[in-house]
Amino acid sequence: MTGAAGDDAVIDEVAASFRAGLEAYCPGLLPERATALVVAALARLVSGGGDRVGRLALLAVLGKVHRRYRLRPEHGPLIGAALAPVAPRLCPPQVSWERRWRRAWALIERAAGRMGDGPAFWPAEVVGRDLAAEGIVILTVRPWRRLPFRPGQAVPLCLPQHPGRWRWYCPANAPRPDGTVELHVRAVPAGIVSRTLVHEVRPDDLLHLGPPVDIGLSLPATPKPPRDLLLVAGGTGLAPLRALIEQVAAAPDGCRVTLIVGARTIADLYDAITLDKLDQTHPWLTVVPAFSHDPIAAPAEQGDALTLGLYHYRPGQHVYVCGPPAMLDTARHRLPAAGIPTNRLHLPTIQ
Template sequence: MDLDTTSSTAEYDRLIARHHAMRLRRQILAPAPAFAAAPGDGAHGRTGDRTHDDSYGGTCDGARDAAADQRLILGALGLVTPFADLIDHLYAFMFRRRPFLRALFPESMEFQQVHLERMFEYLIEHLDQPGRLSATLAQLGRDHRKLGVRPVHYEAFEEALREAIRLRAGARWTVELEGAWVRMLRFGVRSMVAGAESALTEPPYWHATVVGHERRRADLAVVRVRTGEPYPYRAGQYGTVEHPLLPHTWRQYSMGCAPRADNELEFHVRRTGPGGVSEALVEHTAVGERLRLGPPRGTLMPEDDTRDLLLVAGGTGLAPMKAIVEELVEHRPRGRRVHLFVGARARADLYDWPALAELGGRKPWLELIPVADDAAAGPRGRLAEAVSRAGDWSEHLACVSGPAGLVDEVRTRLAASGLPPTRIHHDPVLARL
């Protein structure tokens, strides 16, 4: 072992020791359940000093502080954007200063950088709604446990962010601008740490063995896996998947079946490009392969609403809709009707239609509507147009899944036709990352 490696390992050990010491200190000083302290508490923060205060809270004053920071960040956004350049500087500084952290990231950083760009955009856009933002980030923190991230690692991230902001802003850098960014980051960290610590009783990930692999098209496969322990998801949710060919690289896929007693579940995977997780799952996966699954996420299907249901699926967005229909076959509220629109470019692209047809063949409460460009597949026209023309959905509950552009188009048309936006459900943009 060379001196650089020894030094890095020793520094990593010191950071982890500090993390445990800080956690013990919090437990002693605040034995009641509370949000975890953010990185820097006790080292950088001072009560009452707004430059370092990282808690917006749920009060009106907290929301006003968050909105003020949002205005400050937006007003100076041109100093630090494009985010791609800011993030390049951030990671370069972080890995140079703390090289041991590089092992937590995948070999290719391209997807990670896009993920962080969207994270910054989401944080800034929703910063004036700290309550809603905190709930979303808590779920993200719960999911991040599978990456081996500890609260102390965020301290290194904050340090790198400060350096990147100063470098990008140059002579126009100000203490106020940096302070707003750091407060936003610390608020996000608090929420993510709280989510992670609330899930300490469940595994950070589940091992799964591939028990079936069916190529439905040249670019699409249905992958069936079985977990050793129950995977506690609901129909309509999704999980992240890691393939052994791409360590530390996780991608989101919706479960394509309702929960089963034998711990078996399926994913519908379309190959989206070369060298990624989707290619590994479609092209390089066989029965017996071992995958890892992150915690289930998403709230596509509300439990407390029993209105008639409108389901709209494009591409492999069919997976969560099929799971919802399977669950309704067993547990449908009396009198509830379901309309499922499935969009595809051509009849051949309706890859799971036989299974759907068999599922709904003797279910008078379920109407299946294929939408494709060839007449043989059924009603013609773009999916969003077909849905809006098909009837009055203003009294329904809608769930939409598929490519982001499709989801946005369907949402817009349904809202314009009188369906309240609060009853149009889809996975949030941040959760698609």
């Protein structure tokens, strides 16, 4: 998307023009309230969609839009024709709009085949903000309608300040009676959305959540959940693993859980109060911090999270790992080589 098209006001203007054109071709195809979000996502996808992970988030939302509004193959050319007059606002002049649109529509149709029914996005209000550590914020948001997620799933998120930029975040909690969702966000240097979430978003602000998606970190439901778990977290990869702990806490059923929480130093360990409470409340849970660069840490807590994870691993455990891409790449090779069966090793499929 060009810089101009990334501006919220420009997207609103383009969305109004698109909607007028679409109504001429196919009245009532998309509701007015969804138009700006859909146009921003389409613009982002057709113009490149950023990195692979960002495109997957975009396609999860647009695939659900396709399912939600029962779009058919013949709608593709109609939507493309409605977008064509505003294409110069969405893509550089040298870009072949028709070719890119055909490719984008094929991706959307493929994504729709993988999505179930239900809403494509949920407006959500920020109701809590806690700066948990330098560059890390814990946000509590309340969707206007209950978000039907399961622990271990990921949810696309989009901010009004950056229309069309959808990013994945994993809820750090199991579903709550009040419907709130806790998100852990680290600001990364190239992350426009993450830096806005950490430094600018405040309570009462609005954002949008997309459809929850399985990413390989959910507990199996059948025939029975695993009885012994080893959870290894790096940084904000703690979020989905903490949600699994809350799920187990609802029905422990003899399960034993060991949580390894990796950080560079003691000062970098965020959400420590919640971890202490979990450790003290649940006798079946053992929380072990792992400090990779802190010489004053206790000897049993020195080392990277994967090394301490292997030390605490016991045969028969299911192992869940979530953290930065480099950590996951290492885990994918190191843990099976150390004897952990691949059918008991769970890593996120989106990274």
